[in-house]
Amino acid sequence: MNEFSGSTNFEISDQKVTDSCPSNIALIKYWGKYENQIPANPSISYTLNLCKTNTEMAFFAGEEFSVMTFLGGNEELKFAEKIEKYFKNIREYLPWILQGRYLITTENTFPHSSGIASSASGFGAIAKCLMQLDQTFSGSSNEEEALKKASFLARLGSGSACRSLYDGLVVWGETKEVLASSDLFAIRYPNDEIHPIFKNFNDWVLLIHEGEKSVSSTVGHGLMNTNPYAQRRFQEAHENFLTLKTILKDGDMDAFIKLVEHEALTLHAMMMMSDPAFILMKTGTLAVIDKIWDFRKETDLPLFFTLDAGANVHLLFPANKDEEQIKEFIIKELIQHTQNNGVVKDVMRF
The missing domain is CATH 3.30.230.10 (Ribosomal Protein S5; domain 2)
Known part of the structure; x- marks a missing residue:
């Protein structure tokens, strides 16, 4: 037992x-x-x-x-x-x-x-x-x-x-x-190992594609069994925990953004390197990512993304004095890339 x-x-x-x-x-x-x-x-x-x-x-x-x-x-x-x-x-x-x-x-x-x-x-x-x-x-x-x-x-x-x-x-x-x-x-x-800057976040999900995925997550997980890069990916996840532990304690937002976006892109890279290969991102996904990068370069505001096993984009940004400017940008520039002007607004507070 x-x-x-x-x-x-x-x-x-x-x-x-x-x-x-x-x-x-x-x-x-x-x-x-x-x-x-x-x-x-x-x-x-x-x-x-x-x-x-x-x-x-x-x-x-x-x-x-x-x-x-x-x-x-x-x-x-x-x-x-x-x-x-x-x-x-x-x-x-x-x-x-x-x-x-x-x-x-x-x-x-x-x-x-x-x-x-x-x-x-x-x-x-x-x-x-x-x-x-x-x-x-x-x-x-x-x-x-x-x-x-x-x-x-x-x-x-x-x-x-x-x-x-x-x-x-x-x-x-x-x-x-x-x-x-x-x-x-x-x-x-x-x-007590989390800096206050990471405890009050927005997550707005842009609904780039609202239909069923072309490849289910169950199938995607299974394809990692034959993915030639799988073992290196598993090792990297362990390494990223060590990096994240320091980031969370120190409140290093720039490093947090870099790691979270890298993890999202790595997830989809694994899909593209499977056999058979598959791509769940859509043109709207890529357009949103490009605009986020340009926006961050121009404003230095902490808007960034993560992705699940699909085309839709989770927009992450702290709930602070800068959030109204970020929300205005999302509404003006990013929602146009969704399938039906769809966005789900959520928060993470603890």
Whole structure:
């Protein structure tokens, strides 16, 4: 048994629980994984505040195991199949989980296919609901341990979901640079090691492309198994943690911008060097990046970008005296490159 094995002493009953979980955006990227959702390299992310998944889970004790899911009021059969498989995979950790029927309804506060990780917020919310049920059935009341186990369970559904269980800067993946970091669950980056300049940030997501990606993240991760540059990339992620640790403590914004943008471009470089190669950026993505670089050169204001595994651009900038000038530039010069004038505005505060 490991520390997350479920108690055999439980008593099930009909229950209805609700919970919510935000999405996150990685600064040092996780790209490439091993069996059981073990990351090939450590990652660190900002947890968002406004972009979240709200989930209600009804459990009908003693009925034949099945899952019915609704997203935005519409029944999602494929997602229900995915959740059924997920529940079967985690029965070792929640022994009661197959002893009833589920009705799960979810709502996202952000558009689908927006470059905001709905799988992270979605599985995070489901894991939190499951731990509410587990605490009720087993009588456990240790909230810290429940959150840690929820992060562990969320990881088994969607790797990056484990980071969404905590606010602020969050680390997933074992690295000697962060004490108690683990491949099995995420932890908060030590708050006293973060300069105040990094604790109040805007994240505006430009919706360059709102459709489905041409290559899924799951397929993309798999292609790292044969990528000739994969091992060097994994090594670089470890090296970047050492660099970032100093940056975060010293408040070096210029170095932070350089590292975050490099990580974003490296992620997409790995895609272009896969076999088969694929490109998820669009012409609008590149146009926005060029304009950001020109703007920063002309104004010396800290507007910069990161990218997820898609075309959309996360615009990062501190919430301070310069933010109104930056917002004006975004509205005037960058939103025109989106598909439908789409932008999702969020903040990271902790």
